[in-house]
Amino acid sequence: MxxxxxxxxxxxxxxxxxxxxxxxxxxxxxxxxxxxxxxxxxxxxxxxxxxxxxxxxxxxxxxxxxxxxxxxRKKQKTVAVKEIRLSPTIDTNDFNIKLNRVKKFIAKGNKVRISIRFRGRAITHKDIGRDMIEKMADATKEIATVEQRPKMEGRSMFLTIAPRTDKDNK
Structure with missing residues (x-):
């Protein structure tokens, strides 16, 4: 002024x-x-x-x-984006550990970016990676909504989920 x-x-x-x-x-x-x-x-x-x-x-x-x-600024809430990396050949127990970590992040109000990195010839089996990401999204559908559908970027596939709001529950 x-x-x-x-x-x-x-x-x-x-x-x-x-x-x-x-x-x-x-x-x-x-x-x-x-x-x-x-x-x-x-x-x-x-x-x-x-x-x-x-x-x-x-x-x-x-x-x-x-x-x-x-x-x-005090009233403003910052939302962090946490990242969880999966492998297309992840074992059940490892998957469950990652799932629990995703649930903790969502419970704290953070968005979670789930990524799968394809190494070597695994890139030819993108459907296996997509199934793994979809399985994670299905396992968290009660507490989270899919914000961004799975998409490929280079040799990696990403999915973003966010905590459910009251609007999402209706």
Whole structure:
């Protein structure tokens, strides 16, 4: 925001500290009114014709805005994307261990990206890898929804699942 001497507009539509309209004033006159009140002249709408300026305590205003920003940041929830790697030839017990880990991640509210890396000739049997990923998605369908269907990227296949929301349960 442009404050006090930084304002270059010749005329401004002035708003008082209580929000009342003071009319169109010259910049010098508006600065004088702000100084007499012991406050700052702040340009709130520079593109308007004439530009709109307000008499306010700029330091207090900035503090309030920063406070609101901090509060918004506190309430904001970050969702991490965890990754679990499977193999097309994974054994049942290993699969169950990976499944339990996926369930823990989902319970904490994280998204999970399940990937299968095809090595060597395994790339010719993509259907086995797809079945493995589908099996994982089916095993977690009560607590998670598939966000992105299985897709190939190079020698890897990926599936993304996210925790179920109340909308998903209906």
């Amino acid at each position: 442009i404050v006090n001497d930084g304002i270059r507009a010749r005329e401004v539509r002035l708003i008082g500290q209580d929000g009342e309209q003071l009319g169109i004033k010259s910049r010098r006159e508006a600065m004088q009114l702000a100084e007499n009140a012991g406050l700052d002249l702040v340009l709130v709408a520079p593109k308007a014709r004439p530009a709109v300026a307000r008499i306010m305590d700029y330091g207090k205003y900035r503090y309030e805005m920063q406070k609101k920003e901090r509060e918004a």
